[in-house]
Amino acid sequence: MMMYNEDENGYMEQEDEWEREGLLDPAWEKQQKKTFTAWCNSHLRKAGTSIENIEEDFRNGLKLMLLLEVISGETLSKPDRGKMRFHKIANVNKALDFIASKGVKLVSIGAEEIVDGNLKMTLGMIWTIILRFAIQDISVEEMTAKEGLLLWCQRKTAPYKNVNVQNFHTSFKDGLAFCALIHRHRPDLIDYNKLSKDNPMENLMTAFDVAEKHLDIPKMLDPEDINNEPVPDERAVMTYVSSYYHRFAGAQKAETASNRICKVLKVNQDNERLMEEYERLATDLLEWIRRTLPWLESRQTDNSLAGVQKKLDEYRNYRRKHKPPRVEQKAKLETNFNTLQTKLRLSNRPAYLPTEGKTVGDVANAWKRLEGSEKTFEEWLLTEVMRLERIDHLAKKFNHKSDIHEEWTRGKEEMLQSQDFRNCKLNDLKALKKKHEAFESDLAAHQERVEQIAAIAQELNTLDYHDAATINARCQRICDQWDRLGAFTTQRRTQLDETERLLEKLDQLHLEFAKRAAPFNNWLDGAREDLVDMFIVHTMEEIQGLIEAHEQFKATLGEADKEYNSVVNLVKEVEMLARQYQIPGGLENPYTSLTANVLTQKWSDVRQSLVPQRDQTLQNEMRRQQNNEALRRQFAEKANQVGPWIEQQMAAVAAIGMGGTGALEDQLIKLKNYEQAVYAYKPQIDELERIHQSIQEGMIFENRYTHYTMEALRIGWEHLLTSINRNINEVENQILTRDSKGISQEQLNEYRASFNHFDKTRTGRLNWDEFKSCLISVGYSLGKDRQGDLDFQRILAVVDPNNTHQVPFDAFLDFMTRESTDMDTAEQVIDSFRILAADKPYILPEELRRELPPDQAEYCIQRMAPYAGPNAAPGALDYLSFSTALYGESDL
Numbered sequence: 001m002m003m004y005n006e007d008e009n010g011y012m013e014q015e016d017e018w019e020r021e022g023l024l025d026p027a028w029e030k031q032q033k034k035t036f037t038a039w040c041n042s043h044l045r046k047a048g049t050s051i052e053n054i055e056e057d058f059r060n061g062l063k064l065m066l067l068l069e070v071i072s073g074e075t076l077s078k079p080d081r082g083k084m085r086f087h088k089i090a091n092v093n094k095a096l097d098f099i100a101s102k103g104v105k106l107v108s109i110g111a112e113e114i115v116d117g118n119l120k121m122t123l124g125m126i127w128t129i130i131l132r133f134a135i136q137d138i139s140v141e142e143m144t145a146k147e148g149l150l151l152w153c154q155r156k157t158a159p160y161k162n163v164n165v166q167n168f169h170t171s172f173k174d175g176l177a178f179c180a181l182i183h184r185h186r187p188d189l190i191d192y193n194k195l196s197k198d199n200p201m202e203n204l205m206t207a208f209d210v211a212e213k214h215l216d217i218p219k220m221l222d223p224e225d226i227n228n229e230p231v232p233d234e235r236a237v238m239t240y241v242s243s244y245y246h247r248f249a250g251a252q253k254a255e256t257a258s259n260r261i262c263k264v265l266k267v268n269q270d271n272e273r274l275m276e277e278y279e280r281l282a283t284d285l286l287e288w289i290r291r292t293l294p295w296l297e298s299r300q301t302d303n304s305l306a307g308v309q310k311k312l313d314e315y316r317n318y319r320r321k322h323k324p325p326r327v328e329q330k331a332k333l334e335t336n337f338n339t340l341q342t343k344l345r346l347s348n349r350p351a352y353l354p355t356e357g358k359t360v361g362d363v364a365n366a367w368k369r370l371e372g373s374e375k376t377f378e379e380w381l382l383t384e385v386m387r388l389e390r391i392d393h394l395a396k397k398f399n400h401k402s403d404i405h406e407e408w409t410r411g412k413e414e415m416l417q418s419q420d421f422r423n424c425k426l427n428d429l430k431a432l433k434k435k436h437e438a439f440e441s442d443l444a445a446h447q448e449r450v451e452q453i454a455a456i457a458q459e460l461n462t463l464d465y466h467d468a469a470t471i472n473a474r475c476q477r478i479c480d481q482w483d484r485l486g487a488f489t490t491q492r493r494t495q496l497d498e499t500e501r502l503l504e505k506l507d508q509l510h511l512e513f514a515k516r517a518a519p520f521n522n523w524l525d526g527a528r529e530d531l532v533d534m535f536i537v538h539t540m541e542e543i544q545g546l547i548e549a550h551e552q553f554k555a556t557l558g559e560a561d562k563e564y565n566s567v568v569n570l571v572k573e574v575e576m577l578a579r580q581y582q583i584p585g586g587l588e589n590p591y592t593s594l595t596a597n598v599l600t601q602k603w604s605d606v607r608q609s610l611v612p613q614r615d616q617t618l619q620n621e622m623r624r625q626q627n628n629e630a631l632r633r634q635f636a637e638k639a640n641q642v643g644p645w646i647e648q649q650m651a652a653v654a655a656i657g658m659g660g661t662g663a664l665e666d667q668l669i670k671l672k673n674y675e676q677a678v679y680a681y682k683p684q685i686d687e688l689e690r691i692h693q694s695i696q697e698g699m700i701f702e703n704r705y706t707h708y709t710m711e712a713l714r715i716g717w718e719h720l721l722t723s724i725n726r727n728i729n730e731v732e733n734q735i736l737t738r739d740s741k742g743i744s745q746e747q748l749n750e751y752r753a754s755f756n757h758f759d760k761t762r763t764g765r766l767n768w769d770e771f772k773s774c775l776i777s778v779g780y781s782l783g784k785d786r787q788g789d790l791d792f793q794r795i796l797a798v799v800d801p802n803n804t805h806q807v808p809f810d811a812f813l814d815f816m817t818r819e820s821t822d823m824d825t826a827e828q829v830i831d832s833f834r835i836l837a838a839d840k841p842y843i844l845p846e847e848l849r850r851e852l853p854p855d856q857a858e859y860c861i862q863r864m865a866p867y868a869g870p871n872a873a874p875g876a877l878d879y880l881s882f883s884t885a886l887y888g889e890s891d892l
Contacts, residue, residue: 028233029123031225035236036126038220039134042243043070054126055119061091061111068098071133088115096125104132127235134242149238152245153177156184162197168237173226175203178244182210185248189214200227217243267347274340275352281333282358288326289366296373299380305388312381319374330367334360391463395471398456402474405449409481412439416488421496426503427590433496440489450482506577506586513570514591520563521594524602527553531610535621538701543625547618554611564603571596628698635691636705642684643708646716649674653723654762656731664738664748668731675724685717730764733810743817751816754778755809765806768796778816826884833879842867842876 033054041050044063047070051057058064060083065076076098080087092111113121135145143151150165157163160180165171172178174197183192189210195203204223211217220240226232301308337360340352354360421432457475461468530553537543578586653674656667692710695703738748754777758770766774772792775782782788799811836851837843843864848857864877 031233031236032123035220035239038218039239042218046070055117055122059115060088064095130239168234169232172237174200175207178207181244215247274336278336289370296377305392308384401453416492423584426507509574510589516567517594531614540625543621568596628700631695632703638688639706639708664735671728765808771807829883843879
């Protein structure tokens, strides 16, 4: 037996193939029988016949040969018409030989099984025929027939929801895939939107009925078999689906042909559009170039700068606004032409030839001529502008320089002829002379400008300037005026030199007075300021220094008197010269505002008034400083006694406070004795305060006889009183703690020694780190782990509840006695109340009044909360919460 297969060998053994593909499954055998029978009849009906039983009707080989002729379109050899077995075998062999001639390799051939009606062999043979003649010619993207048919189904059903074709069995169970294939090609036959994935039987029947009625595809599958089987037979489904493919293949070919025609027509239409666009663009561009060239080639002008500038602006406007769109038009024309030629070449069309005179070459030549005309036109315009600008610039330059020169010369002739120097002082005259020298330099510098003006006028005459007469007249006026200015300048220089020599002698006298009067006046001002200067001294040495300096000043007054007479004589000589030569303003000194009268008045004030007054002031201050010195000595003598006494008392009290030897009662007696002694010493402090008040009233701020100040002594006195009171309080508390806790004097001394050892600053207090070290030194265990930190924080809450970071000895002692003695606890108090309440969880007011003193009973009754437990008597009180609150374990 043989079986067609699509692997590279073409065939495989029949039995193995069927085993693997499930052909021997009875359910599948039933489906294949029905499907293959319908498929055969769909072809046999073309020959006017059909089969009813596939395993019986092909046994004689006649209908089998007829089926092959119908599906292949070829004629087989004449069949044997006998009814004997060997006739039938011969006919079947002819059919098998024809199959083999179509490239199907036959293995283990045997027509006997077909003749004997072997259903499995018959179905295998029909499947081979279906594969070869119905499925093998399906080709999609060079895939195998099966893969190509599957891909065709996937592509056709891709847009449809609830359809996902992945195989030829389960993907078609709900019927939606069949309906999608029909709707994709004939949407008028099925309303796909009304179909539901939940109605597979309805979907299958709809697809099979529509295919049979409208598409001439017979029913090859049974809806019940497809829906009820977990996995429908793949061959049956493939056979039926291939009928869909062949039915719609004709429509697909027509669609392909239509697309090809549309594509060809679209290409042709696009090409014609590009040709028309090219012709239009070329015509328009060439016409624009033809109109523009005469304007660019024209060289006519009104020979004025404004006219040429207007023509240049028009050209620039042309380059900026009119030319760019034409450049784009030319580029578009060339792009369209190249695109058109490319499309024609790719579509096997002949190349496009534009109308005569409108070829790309014609357009390029016209454009080249246009660009050449633009270049020469612009060069001509720029040359004309430069030429006319040169003439216009020269005329403006001449007028501009002439304006500047005439503005500069305005008033110069009157200035040079002025006699203003006749009434000037020497300084003013020298200023006028310097000003005249500057004018001479300026005049020489302007010589070049006058020469430039003349040269420009000459050039304008050479260039035949239209208004040369005006230029020449103005140039002549400027040259004539220039000659007059030169003559007037020389004359004024001579007059200024003569006047200068006359005033220099008087000026020397003024200058000498100014040089000598100024320092003498400064000396007088300084002396007057020093003589009335306020001074503040605090010692005898300072006032003695001031008196000595004053005596040295009085010794210089003789030399000062000589200088005064010399300076005054200079003023008298100036007055004599001014009157003799009648010099205007000769008495006014330009170098100083000082006068002889001012110096005389100041000199008289110093000698006759200020010096005697200074003598008296210094003597008064000497007497005051002598009194202050006595106050300093008095305060120092008393302070040097009080200060050491306070320090000694402080040291003694501190020694007791640090835990001195002896019993606590002895320490307390010593401290109270010191307290009495301190209060008895108070009059000494009062005496110091009285002396200090006198010192303050005398404005005495320092005392070299003692290092003690009243402020320091006050603080020491107050500190001594505070220290005594604090130590008395601490000793009394230690006695109370000792007596109440029952600790011995030795224990107390041991605690004090440990505390003092870590009190490095001797303040009577330990910081937290020192306190922790002290605890460890007396044997208290504090681990370095988290539990140790928690224990230390609990201890700090007891000894430093206000979080001051300082632990006094009292708190340390109280903590150590707490740790070493038996103390009442909340549990012990609760047990005591339970005994009074006869083991009840509450207690009654009458029981408290019976067992406790009246004031303590009322104290408990007022503070105990009502008992809230069950079975409580009226008025019952909660002694449990009251007891825990006494020890801080809850809110009372």
